[in-house]
Amino acid sequence: MNDIPLTHILFVSTALFFIGMYGLFTRRNMITMLMSIELMLNSVNINFVAFNKYLYPDQLNGIFFTIFIITIAAAEAAVAIAIIINFYRSHYSIDVEDSGEMKW
Amino acid sequence: MNYFSYIAFIPLPPLVSFVLLGLFGRKYLKHSSGIIGTIVLLTITVLSLLTAYHYFFVDGKVNGVYQSIIPLQYHWLQFSPGVSIDMGIVLDPISVMLLVVVSFISLMVHIFSLGYMKGEERFSTYYAFLSLFTFSMLGLVVSTNIFQIYIFWELVGISSYLLIGFYYDKPSAVDASKKAFIVTRFADLGFLIGILILAFHAETLDFHTLITTLRTAQSPQSISITTSSFLGVSMLTWGLTLVFIGGAGKSAMFPLHIWLPDAMEGPTPVSALIHAATMVVAGVYLVARLFPLYSYDVIALNIVAYTGALSALLAAVIACTQTDIKRVLAYSTMSQIGYMMFALGVSGHGGEHGLGYMASMFHLFTHAFFKSLLFLCAGAVIHVVHSNEMKDMGGLRKLMPLTHIAFLIACLAIAGIPPFAGFFSKEEILLAAYNSNKFIYAVGIFTSMLTAFYMFRLYFSIFHHKEPQVQIHHGEGSFSMKLPLLVLAACTAFAGFVPLSAFVTADGIPLKTHLDIAFSAVPVILSIVAILFAARLYRKQNDLPDRMATSLGGIYRSAYKKFYIDEIYLFITKKIIFNLVGKPAAWIDKNIVDGFMNLLAVITTKFSALIKGLQSGKVQNYTLYFFAGIAGLAVLFIYWWK
Numbered sequence: 001m002n003d004i005p006l007t008h009i010l011f012v013s014t015a016l017f018f019i020g021m022y023g024l025f026t027r028r029n030m031i032t033m034l035m036s037i038e039l040m041l042n043s044v045n046i047n048f049v050a051f052n053k054y055l056y057p058d059q060l061n062g063i064f065f066t067i068f069i070i071t072i073a074a075a076e077a078a079v080a081i082a083i084i085i086n087f088y089r090s091h092y093s094i095d096v097e098d099s100g101e102m103k104w
Numbered sequence: 105m106n107y108f109s110y111i112a113f114i115p116l117p118p119l120v121s122f123v124l125l126g127l128f129g130r131k132y133l134k135h136s137s138g139i140i141g142t143i144v145l146l147t148i149t150v151l152s153l154l155t156a157y158h159y160f161f162v163d164g165k166v167n168g169v170y171q172s173i174i175p176l177q178y179h180w181l182q183f184s185p186g187v188s189i190d191m192g193i194v195l196d197p198i199s200v201m202l203l204v205v206v207s208f209i210s211l212m213v214h215i216f217s218l219g220y221m222k223g224e225e226r227f228s229t230y231y232a233f234l235s236l237f238t239f240s241m242l243g244l245v246v247s248t249n250i251f252q253i254y255i256f257w258e259l260v261g262i263s264s265y266l267l268i269g270f271y272y273d274k275p276s277a278v279d280a281s282k283k284a285f286i287v288t289r290f291a292d293l294g295f296l297i298g299i300l301i302l303a304f305h306a307e308t309l310d311f312h313t314l315i316t317t318l319r320t321a322q323s324p325q326s327i328s329i330t331t332s333s334f335l336g337v338s339m340l341t342w343g344l345t346l347v348f349i350g351g352a353g354k355s356a357m358f359p360l361h362i363w364l365p366d367a368m369e370g371p372t373p374v375s376a377l378i379h380a381a382t383m384v385v386a387g388v389y390l391v392a393r394l395f396p397l398y399s400y401d402v403i404a405l406n407i408v409a410y411t412g413a414l415s416a417l418l419a420a421v422i423a424c425t426q427t428d429i430k431r432v433l434a435y436s437t438m439s440q441i442g443y444m445m446f447a448l449g450v451s452g453h454g455g456e457h458g459l460g461y462m463a464s465m466f467h468l469f470t471h472a473f474f475k476s477l478l479f480l481c482a483g484a485v486i487h488v489v490h491s492n493e494m495k496d497m498g499g500l501r502k503l504m505p506l507t508h509i510a511f512l513i514a515c516l517a518i519a520g521i522p523p524f525a526g527f528f529s530k531e532e533i534l535l536a537a538y539n540s541n542k543f544i545y546a547v548g549i550f551t552s553m554l555t556a557f558y559m560f561r562l563y564f565s566i567f568h569h570k571e572p573q574v575q576i577h578h579g580e581g582s583f584s585m586k587l588p589l590l591v592l593a594a595c596t597a598f599a600g601f602v603p604l605s606a607f608v609t610a611d612g613i614p615l616k617t618h619l620d621i622a623f624s625a626v627p628v629i630l631s632i633v634a635i636l637f638a639a640r641l642y643r644k645q646n647d648l649p650d651r652m653a654t655s656l657g658g659i660y661r662s663a664y665k666k667f668y669i670d671e672i673y674l675f676i677t678k679k680i681i682f683n684l685v686g687k688p689a690a691w692i693d694k695n696i697v698d699g700f701m702n703l704l705a706v707i708t709t710k711f712s713a714l715i716k717g718l719q720s721g722k723v724q725n726y727t728l729y730f731f732a733g734i735a736g737l738a739v740l741f742i743y744w745w746k
Contacts, residue, residue: 020106021731024724024727025727025728026723033724059522074546096722096723096724097722099721100720100721103719103720103721104722
């Protein structure tokens with residue numbers, strides 16, 4: 001396991017983060033956008049775990065953070081999906097382009 | 105002198121009743137408000153009479169001299185060790201006399217109004233205003249401090265404004281109230297500057313200290329005010345003259361009298377109270393209050409004397425030509441106030457020379473009775489005839505016997521026929537004038553003749569002249585309207601026998617007066633001649649008055665037009681002040697002040713239009729800004745944050 005250097009893992013997580021970001025910007029479907037956000041969160045999780053493992057192997061701080069993030073991401077997904085369902089009920093659409101009313 | 109501490113409660117009940125009636129009157133006390141106001145006034149009238157009794161007969165005199173007693177004094181605003189605005193109560197002969205006069209006349213008016221204003225929509229508001237007025241006038245007369253008097257002075261002005269404009273749905277009443285307020289306010293500016301000048305030099309606002317320091321010839325304050333001068337006139341003269349301008353505004357002296365005739369738009373009992381008996385004498389009172397200073401300064405005193413004489417004469421001439429009965433009475437008020445003023449103006453301070461001061465106060469006292477009586481009678485007449493014009497009246501003596509008798513007594517009193525009240529006070533005034541200034545004496549005696557003429561012109565036109573043109577449906581008026589007439593008629597008949605000279609003098613030492621038959625004969629005979637002349641002209645309908653008016657031509661016309669003084673004012677304000685000051689000021693306001701504000705608004709609108717596109721409502725745009733911000737911060741932290 002130690003054969004894999006830290007930089008490789010960081011490459012993976014960075015790639016994952018920007019894939020998520022790309023998805024967030026380009027997708028119009030709210031569910032897909034939510035999934036993209038989850039991707040970005042998970043890339044961060046990977047970073048936390050990797051740094052914890054490679055830099056401070058005798059501590060567990062990074063792991064704790066990861067667990068927190070996963071928990072909160074679950075709650076956030078629930079809230080987001082609730083919003084999306086409500087939006088669908090009023091607009092019969094989950095396209096983000098249709099939700100442009102909250103402006104000046 | 106804790107004995108007098110209850111006097112503090114004299115001005116307060118009217119204030120309480122004002123607040124009570126003003127707040128709850130229209131809803132909850134609609135029918136009882138008149139009674140409440142009248143009972144309050146009755147209480148304070150009794151208290152005032154008690155005070156007067158104690159002051160004049162029990163406690164006031166020490167070694168034969170009436171002292172000025174200050175039973176109550178609060179420090180209110182302290183500016184520097186010497187200068188403070190205090191609220192207090194002073195008792196001296198004039199303030200005690202005026203307490204009685206104000207509360208008594210106000211009580212009569214309250215009672216009269218119970219009948220006169222009955223059924224009025226804003227009945228309780230009316231009583232609230234009357235209470236406010238009584239409160240401010242009582243506060244004014246007991247002031248210990250020149251600034252306290254100024255505060256109450258303005259309160260009197262505002263209550264007068266409210267009462268003149270009581271019928272606010274009548275445009276003429278609204279105009280009249282505005283006119284009264286603006287003219288007196290303008291005069292009060294002079295008063296304020298006068299106060300500041302006097303207070304600046306005397307380093308105090310307290311009346312007593314002010315007078316004593318400025319009268320002490322060697323005191324630094326006195327030297328400072330007499331030696332510093334402006335335009336060649338000493339500051340003392342300036343200060344006193346400016347204070348007198350304030351007094352002249354309130355007392356309707358020429359040329360600030362223009363508001364008084366118009367003020368007759370208010371309800372008639374109000375005219376009796378404010379514009380005849382109490383408020384308009386505030387100016388006389390002010391001069392009397394500062395009289396020790398005026399007597400010290402010849403120029404200011406002469407200004408007072410000549411203004412008074414001119415106003416007396418001018419008003420009497422105008423009164424001979426007016427046809428609105430209330431206006432005739434208004435000009436006669438102005439003329440009588442002129443008498444009081446020039447009596448002060450010819451007076452000296454102390455001893456025999458103080459006759460004018462005493463005469464002025466005496467005339468104030470008697471005038472309050474007969475003038476309020478005249479106005480209340482006029483009110484009763486108007487109540488029946490529903491018109492102010494003389495031509496709608498005539499022959500009312502059979503219909504209104506009580507009013508007729510009361511009016512006749514008041515006319516005899518104002519004409520100076522013995523033994524009615526006006527005779528005594530007018531004699532003293534003329535004597536004082538004779539002793540010091542023959543010219544003013546001549547004006548006084550001529551005016552006295554004119555007074556007799558126009559009053560009896562009024563009397564004959566209302567009660568004789570022709571057969572009555574109205575039928576009386578509801579009698580002469582209710583009991584509440586008759587009672588004050590009876591009481592005031594009795595006062596008018598007998599007030600002259602009050603030995604006021606024993607009580608009210610400039611230095612507090614009683615003065616011995618005596619009637620000189622030979623001296624009194626001249627004005628009395630002249631008045632009788634004038635009355636007979638008026639009887640010849642107006643007792644029966646004839647064409648003599650019209651022929652006389654035509655033969656007098658221009659003089660009659662200009663007197664009828666009140667010597668065009670209103671027109672002169674209008675010309676000055678509309679043509680000169682509006683064009684030279686008002687219009688440029690309006691231009692600056694419209695273009696520069698408003699322009700600057702509009703510019704700010706335009707800039708803000710433009711800028712917001714520029715940036716409001718950022719808030720598009722598109723979630724992904726927001727995310728883009730967010731990430732751009734993060735990226736920017738990241739760059740900042742990595743490369744510049746060393």
